Amino acid sequence: MNLNARPLDANPLAHDRVYRQLRSRIMHGDLPPGHALTLRGIGKEYEVSMTPAREAVRRLAAEGALTMSASGRISTPELSNERIEELAALRALIEVELASRALPRAHFALIERLQTINNAVSEAVAHRDAVGYIRTNLEFHRTLYLRAQAPAMLAMAETVWLQMGPTMRALYGRLRRTEPPHFHRLIIAALRAGDEPGLRLAVRTDVTQGLRMLAT
Amino acid sequence: MNLNARPLDANPLAHDRVYRQLRSRIMHGDLPPGHALTLRGIGKEYEVSMTPAREAVRRLAAEGALTMSASGRISTPELSNERIEELAALRALIEVELASRALPRAHFALIERLQTINNAVSEAVAHRDAVGYIRTNLEFHRTLYLRAQAPAMLAMAETVWLQMGPTMRALYGRLRRTEPPHFHRLIIAALRAGDEPGLRLAVRTDVTQGLRMLAT
DNA sequence: GAAGCGGCTTTGTGATCACAATAATAACAT
DNA sequence: ATGTTATTATTGTGATCACAAAGCCGCTTC
Structure with a gap:
């Protein structure tokens, strides 16, 4: 009898x-910084053995989404202020370039879609x-x-988002703002006007604004 | 008896x-693009079972150092020209920033060390x-x-190097130059002069020069 | 010759186990 | 109460196995 058989309906x-599920939870701030995880716990939660749980964790650790202590304990990263500054600088570098490359191809339908998403962002802020x-912001x-x-650049940007996920949740969680995202409007306006310098500035500002919350 | 015991002298x-060993080989161009690997082969080469070989491969695949086909076959990546251009652009973005941040801290001892390394680069080119x-270039x-x-930025840069490793070997292998690295001298000169714009330009040019070999 | 077909082999995947090391808890003494 | 030690529970690591799917090779057929 095959004890290792996997259920026929399982993916x-x-x-x-x-x-993928763990990555999504981490990137979107479902887990706070320093949250501990175990291979057996993950396996139980997703109804798999330790082996696939280990591979998923190893992969996420390689991307900086999880950290492993010297003894192999798994947890979400607790970023120092210097690390946060670095990651924000990386976001600025990479995302400004991505926005600049997207500008010539940004037609009306895309701008309209961005506005729709931005409304969802405003709603999340309001709630x-x-x-x-x-x-929604991501x-x-x-x-x-x-x-x-530019898939390689986008992958790099997403890796930075991943690393900042738990910290962003902690930052935004203690934030008590209800203002809709101002810089997103600037980005959309620059796209509409075909204004590349304005777009670069708007993206850089939007991406690094989180630092100001830290400085307080 | 413990069948899983690991030799006492083993790390x-x-x-x-x-x-680490696989990563070093890939980054330095020991393996050509498209080179196939197997878990059992890696395990035999490093005298371990499939499990640690799998974890190492999974980690390298997450960093883009290896690609896995839909059926899970492992090989070094074969980069398209578009992907190479993207990675070179990423190198330019990140490494120019790194150089710029290093400039205020670049004292005499560092510049001298760079010159020593650069002599080794020249020798490798000559041979x-x-x-x-x-x-030596890396x-x-x-x-x-x-x-x-800036450890996070350096890690990003090294990830790009990793992805380009096999392709760089293929490019430089078919190259028949004996000129010493000209742009490295420009970098050193800019460091000595404290010339930040010159440093940025020199690094950007050095890092993207490989593209010119492709265009021919 | 080229394309289809049968088999055999290779290969990644996931489950399970033993083990060692770490963390957590209980017991105890001061 | 507090700090220390002994015991127990938890956790990651690596080895091994069964299995299925994909590659491979020789054969056949048209």
Whole structure:
């Protein structure tokens, strides 16, 4: 009898499924910084054995989404202020370039879609929904950058988002703002006007504004 | 009897040892693009079972150092020209920033060390030693960037190097030059003069010059 | 010759286990 | 109460196995 048989209705590639779900939760701020995880716990939660859980964790650790202590304990990263500054600088570098490359290809339909997403961002802010804000905000940026046709750069940007996920949740969670996202409007306006310098400035400002929350 | 016992003289963390050695070989161009690997082959080569080999491969795949086909077959990446252009642009973005951050901290001892490394680069070029050239060239850049005190950025740059490793070997291997690295001298001169714009230009040019070889 | 077909082999995947090391808890003494 | 030690529970690591799917090779057929 085959004890290792996997249920026929189960999706193949168990480790990939675990990886994607964990990645989404981390990127969107579902887990606070320093949250501990265990291989057996993950396996139980996703109904797999330790093996695929280990592979998913190893992959996420390689991307900086999880940190492993010297003894192998798994947790979400707790970023120092210097690390946050670095990651914000990386976002500025990469995302300004992505936006710049997307600009010539940003037609009306894209700009309209960005506005729709931006409304969802405003709504999440109004409801003080930190996770919803992070998710829609990242969707706004990703939608724009997809037009750049630069998958390696987009992957780099998403890796930075991943690393900042838990910290962003902690930052936005303690934030008590209800203002709609001002810089997103500047980005949209620059796209509409075909204003590249304005777009670069708007993206850089939007991406690094989180630092100001830290400085207080 | 414990069948899983590991030899007492062996270093702990087998998967990490395998990871580091494979990573070094890939980054320095030891393997050509498209080179196939197997878990059992890696395990046999490093005298471990499939498990640590799998973890090392999974980690390298997450960093883009290896690609996995839909059926899970492992090989070094074969980069398209568009992907190479993107990675070169990423190098330019990140490494120019790293150099700029290192500039205020670049004292005499560092500049002298860069010159020593650069002599090794020239020697590798003279001997048409592609792997030696890649290794010393990366050592030149890493030595400079370490002064930037920006570990996340340096990690990003190294990830790009990793992805380009096999392709760089193929490019430099078919190259028949004996000129010493001209732009490295410009970098050193700009460091000595404290000339930030000149440094940025020199790094950007050095990093993207490989594209010119492709265009021919 | 080129394309289809049968088998055999290779290969990644996931489950399970033993083990060692770490963390957590209980017991105790001061 | 507090700090220390001994015991127990938890956790990651690596080895091994069964299995299915994909590659490979020789054969046949038209």
